Amino acid sequence: MTEPAPALPANRRREVLRQSLSIGAATGAYGISFGALSVAAGLSILQTQALSALLFSGGSQFAVVSILGAGGSGAAAVATSSLLGIRNGLYGLRTSRLLGAFGLRRLVAAQVTIDESTAMAITQPEPAAQRLGFWVTGGAVYVFWNLMTLVGAFVGDALGDPRRYGLDAAASAAFLALLWPRLRSGDARATAVLAAFLALVTSPVLPAGVPVIVAALAAVAVGLRRSGHHVPPLEGVDGSLPGSDPTP
Amino acid sequence: MTTWVTVLLACALAYLLKLVGYLVPARWVDGSRTSRVTTLLPVALLAALVATQTLTRTGGTVVVDARLAAAGAAVVLLLLRANFLVVVIGAAAVAALLRAVGWG
Numbered sequence: 001m002t003e004p005a006p007a008l009p010a011n012r013r014r015e016v017l018r019q020s021l022s023i024g025a026a027t028g029a030y031g032i033s034f035g036a037l038s039v040a041a042g043l044s045i046l047q048t049q050a051l052s053a054l055l056f057s058g059g060s061q062f063a064v065v066s067i068l069g070a071g072g073s074g075a076a077a078v079a080t081s082s083l084l085g086i087r088n089g090l091y092g093l094r095t096s097r098l099l100g101a102f103g104l105r106r107l108v109a110a111q112v113t114i115d116e117s118t119a120m121a122i123t124q125p126e127p128a129a130q131r132l133g134f135w136v137t138g139g140a141v142y143v144f145w146n147l148m149t150l151v152g153a154f155v156g157d158a159l160g161d162p163r164r165y166g167l168d169a170a171a172s173a174a175f176l177a178l179l180w181p182r183l184r185s186g187d188a189r190a191t192a193v194l195a196a197f198l199a200l201v202t203s204p205v206l207p208a209g210v211p212v213i214v215a216a217l218a219a220v221a222v223g224l225r226r227s228g229h230h231v232p233p234l235e236g237v238d239g240s241l242p243g244s245d246p247t248p
Numbered sequence: 249m250t251t252w253v254t255v256l257l258a259c260a261l262a263y264l265l266k267l268v269g270y271l272v273p274a275r276w277v278d279g280s281r282t283s284r285v286t287t288l289l290p291v292a293l294l295a296a297l298v299a300t301q302t303l304t305r306t307g308g309t310v311v312v313d314a315r316l317a318a319a320g321a322a323v324v325l326l327l328l329r330a331n332f333l334v335v336v337i338g339a340a341a342v343a344a345l346l347r348a349v350g351w352g
Contacts, residue, residue: 212300
């Protein structure tokens, strides 16, 4: 795990760098939508930037701001964000074996362990390319995502009334786009329908944000059903496809 | 909880969850049932967020307004394999347009 990987030939190195940087720029660009929606939901520019710099996981960030924006409690926002963040821990199980990073490097690696860096690392054949791909992709997404969050926060601040520009509808479209690539299996589609139903029937009687947590039971119900009815896992460590998620 | 406490707590827990992957042995989370539930967890949460963001208003009552039309537009754009930003901006534009003409 700690042995140095054999060096990459120059052409492979260029290829991995080019791919990693383009993923970073493309994914990071979506930070503009997070920045604008976060400010529209009532968070300050500094709070918005703190989420991108410190939380750095798109789905969780969108969840925090939309639950707070809908008048949900801090506890509901933190719980939903954390449930969505569990997948990053599963990615870490996989990347920790590829990276062989210890000490401070491991602490930094954890922060940039997201869909894109994991996908880039696990799809490279050579150990040196896996490490290079992980670090450059993670770093590039981090830098671009944070820069574009700042741009988006100022844009959102300048726009004013979020409803007039349809920013509330943009939030549902963002969640829909995050959900879309995960709906490939029948189990996933059944879970999505059940979860949406649970959230809608409980929302008139529960405080804002809590119905989303209740809906997590749909994953437990479908996941624990009799086995044998299961679609074989895709290449992700947890059966999901890292990198199919359009944000970090 | 103030907004700052919420933001920082969410950040701290997100980081700890990422770090846990580097610290625990993989066999702790092996097992097909556990992996099925953890795969489906983001699906359930995101679907619930889509539903509540699209169809509920303050107080949790279900309403149909411009957001549902916008979500429909988002589905069409996703079926056309549009880029994430195109989907988000397209949906916002549909909602803004409908509201400009006085609906939803």
